[in-house]
């Protein structure tokens with residue numbers, strides 16, 4: 001018995017993420033990103049070419065967190081002097 005198979009099922013390619021709104025594959029972008037007063041250069045994120053919604057993958061979030069922590073440490077050391 002087929003249950004509710006009228007809608008087409010969209011299968012994401014391995015590693016590809018789809019925008020839930022547009023069902024379009026996100027494209028990778030790079031930009032400068034300011035967070036907590038520090039600027040990160042060439043941060044990678046994903047952007048939907050249709051609605052221009054930008055998201056970070058969990059990996060990218062991790063990378064950003066690490067860089068922010070590192071830069072804040074550097075900043076704190078400079079302020080101590």
Ligand SMILES: [Zn+2]
Nearest residue numbers: 019022048051
């Ligand atoms: Zn979209």
